[in-house]
Amino acid sequence: MTDQVTLYAFNCGWFQCNPGYFVEGDEGPSMRSPVPSYLITHPKGRALFDTGMGVRFRREMDNKLVEGELGLEWFEGMDIATRLKAIDVDPASIDWIVNSHLHIDHCGGNAHLPNATVIIQALEIEAARTSEQRYLYTPEDYDTGQPVKAIAGEHDLFGDGTVRIVPTYGHSPGHQSMIVKLAGGEVLLAGDCCYTERNLDVMVLPKATTDMELGMETYRRLDALRKSGTRILFGHDGKQWKQVTEGVPFVL
Template sequence: MKKMFAAALAFAALTAMQAPDPAAKAAAPLSLWRLDCGTIDIDDLGVFSDTGLYAGEKKTLAASCYLVQDGDRLLLWDTGLDGALAGKPRDADGSLLKERIVTQLRRIGFDAADVTYVGISHYHYDHTGQVADFPKATLLTGKGDWDVIKVWPAAATPFGHWLKGDGKVEPLEDDKDVFGDGRVTILKMPGHTEGHQALLVRLASGPVLISGDQYHFTKNREVGGVPSFNVDRADTLASHDRFEKLAKNLGAKVIIQHEPDDIAKLPPFPEAAR
């Protein structure tokens, strides 16, 4: 019996050395950076309501992107305005980009090739402008959006690398636990586009809910507004309902990606939230 017990202990010790410890994996560092991916001057906010709100109002919207680090794995969430705009004067459409994402990543010690995943909230130009800078990353996009990207040239242009089959793409039909540890989840939030998505990041300091274009600014969220450029109103309202219940039930910090006032909710770059 003693020999059997000793053998069992030795086997258990060997197994413990060989098998990864789930608890250790879950304890890997989780960090969140807010990246500057441009601004857009809007001369008439009326297009952001299909019920006649905001007509004639002006606002500068932020184009925000986010980097999440889970141990040695990175998720880039959205890629902002076209990198060709970097360092140039504001263009005729009101768009301005100070510097490319890859430049910002270098300042915190990362290269484009280090990015494991690029998650796209939706296919609109101000969220996909620099995606081509990350050809080694697996593309995570809603299946409904991917179906549009494959047939609509205006949406397809930034995604040529993946459309040709040169990169890996996961068209998501439901929520996606990005790193498999339950802390970073892409959320299915259709309506604004066919496969629109939001992002939930469960930091040690508390959960952060990043909107995509579920809302475009604070007043829009306060009334549950729907923009005129929208695919499915009923789906958008249902996604509003889910978004708000998640925010309330999780006690999440909500970041509206286009709302300049929400930039201060996260540490200024190059600092990270943890």
């Protein structure tokens, strides 16, 4: 079955920050990092893990972020619908949206996928609905009319162990990641539970962590998985992204 599961990576925006935003104490020039979305195809259906940013973040090319400026960028054609159409996948054919969490840069493309069911941790739905941080949790991004399947803990998406949703709490109250079993091994789509490989290397959580204790517990689990051979695709790792080819099946 694993040889029938494919994984595609897309960038649906840019996140620019100083190195210290990811790893406190790090210094250097601004880091321009991807806002990833991943398509998983399976004989039983199609799923997206995260959907990037929405059109409301659009900038013109002559209004790019300058060095040292913290912010988000989105240019014409970076929406998940355009990314999917580029590989001849109809956005209306997506069955499942698995949002790692409901921050604005992870569910901004949900509205482009009208026939999908959103799978999210119940803890995250509650956090989004009760948060006063509307710059992070914005209803126009996550409340887009699709059916919602609230889960608690792990969930086997297709019932055969090839695509598993796993809780990775810490960054947000109900953060979740996805483990995809490909022919060459397992890939963990981290979302924001771990921004970059360097975070895991030095075991340093960013300040943007809701629960430091749970976040460190998640890091220890990721470290064990990495040592056992699982490939981790980190949430906003510009250095790693240079090794990723968008729009083609991901191969280990």
